[in-house]
Amino acid sequence: MKFIDEYRQGDIAQKLAEEIAKMTDKPLKIMEVCGGHTHTIFKYGIEDLLPANITMIHGPGCPVCVLPIGRVDDAISIAVRPEVIFTTYGDAMRVPGSRTSLLDAKASGADIRMVYSPLDSLKIAKQNPEKQIVFLALGFETTSPSTALTILQAAKDDVKNFSIFCNHITIVPALKALLDSPDLQLDGFLGPGHVSTVIGTRVYEFVNTEYGKPLVVSGFEPLDILQSVYMIVKQIVENRVEIENQYGRVVSRSGNQKALEALFEVFELRDYFEWRGLGSIAHSGMRLNKKYAAFDAELKYNVPGHRIADPKACQCGEILKGVKKPWECKVFGTACTPETPIGSCMVSSEGACAAYYNFGRLSKIAQRSA
Amino acid sequence: MCLAIPGKIVEMVDMENRIVKVDVGGVRRNVNVGMLDENEIEIGNYVLIHVGFAMTKIDEKEAEETLRILNEIGQYEDEFDQFKTALE
Ligand code: SF4
Numbered sequence: 297m298k299f300i301d302e303y304r305q306g307d308i309a310q311k312l313a314e315e316i317a318k319m320t321d322k323p324l325k326i327m328e329v330c331g332g333h334t335h336t337i338f339k340y341g342i343e344d345l346l347p348a349n350i351t352m353i354h355g356p357g358c359p360v361c362v363l364p365i366g367r368v369d370d371a372i373s374i375a376v377r378p379e380v381i382f383t384t385y386g387d388a389m390r391v392p393g394s395r396t397s398l399l400d401a402k403a404s405g406a407d408i409r410m411v412y413s414p415l416d417s418l419k420i421a422k423q424n425p426e427k428q429i430v431f432l433a434l435g436f437e438t439t440s441p442s443t444a445l446t447i448l449q450a451a452k453d454d455v456k457n458f459s460i461f462c463n464h465i466t467i468v469p470a471l472k473a474l475l476d477s478p479d480l481q482l483d484g485f486l487g488p489g490h491v492s493t494v495i496g497t498r499v500y501e502f503v504n505t506e507y508g509k510p511l512v513v514s515g516f517e518p519l520d521i522l523q524s525v526y527m528i529v530k531q532i533v534e535n536r537v538e539i540e541n542q543y544g545r546v547v548s549r550s551g552n553q554k555a556l557e558a559l560f561e562v563f564e565l566r567d568y569f570e571w572r573g574l575g576s577i578a579h580s581g582m583r584l585n586k587k588y589a590a591f592d593a594e595l596k597y598n599v600p601g602h603r604i605a606d607p608k609a610c611q612c613g614e615i616l617k618g619v620k621k622p623w624e625c626k627v628f629g630t631a632c633t634p635e636t637p638i639g640s641c642m643v644s645s646e647g648a649c650a651a652y653y654n655f656g657r658l659s660k661i662a663q664r665s666a
Numbered sequence: 667m668c669l670a671i672p673g674k675i676v677e678m679v680d681m682e683n684r685i686v687k688v689d690v691g692g693v694r695r696n697v698n699v700g701m702l703d704e705n706e707i708e709i710g711n712y713v714l715i716h717v718g719f720a721m722t723k724i725d726e727k728e729a730e731e732t733l734r735i736l737n738e739i740g741q742y743e744d745e746f747d748q749f750k751t752a753l754e
Contacts, residue, residue, distance in 0.1 A: 332669050385717070386748065413718025415698060416753040438670075442719040445700045490670055493714075493722050515732075516669065546714065546722050555721070557703045614676065645744075 309345065312522040313320035317347035325351045325481060325618060326528055327474075329467065330488035331358030331646025332516050338655040340518040346525065354500055354648035356470055356574060357488055359389045359435045361640040361647040362616075363463060364570040365606065368393035370599035374430050376406045377597065381424060383417040384432040386410040390634075391643050394604045398413045398432075411526075413448035414460070430593045433460040439492040440464040441555035441581060444562040447584065447591050448492060459593040462583050463567060467491055469580035470501055474539040475507045478618050484528040486521065487513035489543045497549030498543050513625030515543040562588050572606060572640050573613035610639035615648050622649040670716040671745040672729035673697070674711050690717060691733075695752040718752055 304417060334354045343352055356362055368391050373400060375382035376460035382398075384604070389399045389410065402408040411417050414431050421429035433443045443460060450458050458599060467488060474480055487500055492513045501512045524542045531538060532536040541547055569581025584592045593599075606612065609627050614620035624630050626652060632638040634650050641647035645654065684700040686707065694722035699707050699720045706713075712729035713720035724732070 348704070411749070412748045412752045417719045419753050419754055438716055438721070440719075441701055442717045445698060445719065449698075449702075490714075490716065490721065546724060552701055552722065555689070621742075 297646075309519060309522055312519070313345045313347070314528050316350065316522075316529050317525050318475075319529050321347070321349050322532075323349045323351070324483045324529065324532065325353050325520055326484045326486065327353040327355045327482050327618060328514075329355040329357040329471065329652045330486070330487040330491065330522070331361070331644065332489065333514065333521060334358070334648055334651050335646050336516055336518055336521055340653040341655070342518060342521060345522070348527070350525065351618075352525075353482060354615065354617045354636060354651070355485075355618075356571065357436065357467070358489075358641070358646040359463075360391055361612070362571040362573060363434060363640060365392070365394050365604040366570065366600075366602045368397070369604065370594075370601060371397060371536055372396060372401050372629070373430050373599055374461060374593055374597050375401050375408050380407065380428045380430055381420060382406065382408045382430050382432070383411045383420060384408065385412075385434070386650075388432055388434060390637060391640055394602075394639055401502075402639050406418060414443050417448070417454075418446055418450055418455065418458055421455050422453075425457060427457060428596075430529050430597075431458070431460045432463070434463040434465075436465060436491045437494040437555075437559070438488075440563070441494055441558050443559035444555075445536075447562050447588055448558065450591060451588065456590075459591045459596050460584070461593040461599075464563065464564070465571070465580055466582060467495070467531050468573070469577050470571065471500075471503065472578070473574065473577045474617065475503070475509070477617060479619055482509065482510055482597065483532060483616060486524050486528070487511050487539075488637070489513065489515050489547065492541075492543065492547045492551070494552050494555045496549050497539055497547060498549050498551075500539045504539055507562055508537050510537050510540070512540045513543050513547050515545070526635070529573060533573040557583040557643070568577050569587040570603060573610075573616045575613075607638050608625075612639040612641040612649070622652040625649070629661075669745055670714040671719055671749055672689070672724060672732045673715050673720075674729070675699075675711050675713060677709070678707075679707055686720075688713065688720070691746060693750055695749060710711065712724070715749070729744055 412428040417431040563582040564585040566581040641649040673690040677687035706723040
């Protein structure tokens with residue numbers, strides 16, 4: 297409990313943890329779907345605070361971590377074209393492709409620029425009419441409405457030299473795939489906070505009705521997370537399976553209509569999309585629909601489109617399904633570090649491996665060698 | 667990647683293109699408010715900002731609380747640094 301002093305409301309945190317411990321000593325596995333939650337859980341040592349029978353499983357909710365190698369290669373193939381200025385969120389720069397990353401490509405001279413917003417990418421397009429500007433669009437429903445609104449703006453302003461390489465993914469099919477996977481044993485879910493601001497909580501109502509698992513949409517503060525875990529455990533001991541909303545301050549049942557309208561206007565679901573570590577998941581990826589095809593970099597440029605298997609040593613897949621913990625991977629912290637990531641869960645600070653590496657590495661490595 | 671930073675609407679910049687200026691810790695940048703309802707777009711209102719777009723209106727107390735938390739979990743600097751790199 298070394299992190300307890302860091303809580304400003306340590307007494308409440310302690311109390312919640314005690315209440316959770318009092319309710320049951322049954323072993324329970326709870327998955328936090330969102331990478332933001334993973335970050336908070338490690339930063340605050342929430343796993344140390346929780347009773348030993350509760351295990352947190354770190355889910356697939358880090359979009360950078362699930363971007364497959366083949367798509368990284370495709371992005372690089374566009375980025376190195378001489379007529380292209382390639383723009384991306386900083387998080388994606390280090391993601392390893394089969395041979396190089398975007399960062400390597402930039403070092404070898406490709407014009408790759410980090411941007412804060414897709415609107416900045418659109419601005420660069422307007423300022424450089426002689427160039428083709430491509431934006432690497434990625435993220436869940438927190439981020440995809442921003443891309444959609446940027447496309448609508450580009451269409452309105454009739455910008456011809458702007459396109460996106462679209463890797464947007466959607467959380468519900470991924471949840472379904474996880475729930476369908478035979479080696480998964482989970483007792484409940486912490487639902488993502490900001491994704492749910494957009495999509496609402498109603499869309500999760502199959503998790504309880506069809507799969508019999510409780511889900512609580514949670515905020516990002518340590519106390520939010522503890523309270524959400526408390527709500528899940530309480531459901532379990534009371535034999536309830538419900539979708540509950542701990543983050544009611546910004547999440548509603550029906551979500552943000554304007555954001556959803558923009559998504560439906562601009563995107564359509566792909567039949568399949570590949571997730572690093574999880575494989576191919578039906579209807580889990582988005583692409584521009586016909587009406588906005590002019591902004592689709594995949595149609596503009598001939599990308600190789602190879603499917604490339606994850607590195608053998610990497611166990612991100614097992615980690616994402618909660619079958620293994622990062623420190624059980626043989627190369628964790630030795631060959632694979634945030635500076636030289638082998639798998640993508642080591643790339644983003646929200647990935648389970650990077651989070652362990654940054655916050656829990658020493659104690660875990662000590663445990664492993666003990 | 668799904669975190670958002672709170673800011674205060676300080677100026678209507680270009681309502682036709684849904685652009686307002688927000689203030690985050692003294693730094694001012696333009697953001698898009700195309701996801702907000704008409705009545706939420708008012709000077710003095712607090713909003714949660716993600717990649718240059720306001721996702722939802724929040725109340726002032728919530729804004730302060732969120733900033734405090736982001737600060738505590740060490741995410742504020744990252745989010746803030748990225749926010750600062752927004753093009754003028
Ligand atoms: S430590 Fe590296 S190689 Fe091992 S599972 Fe994590 S990301 Fe993959």
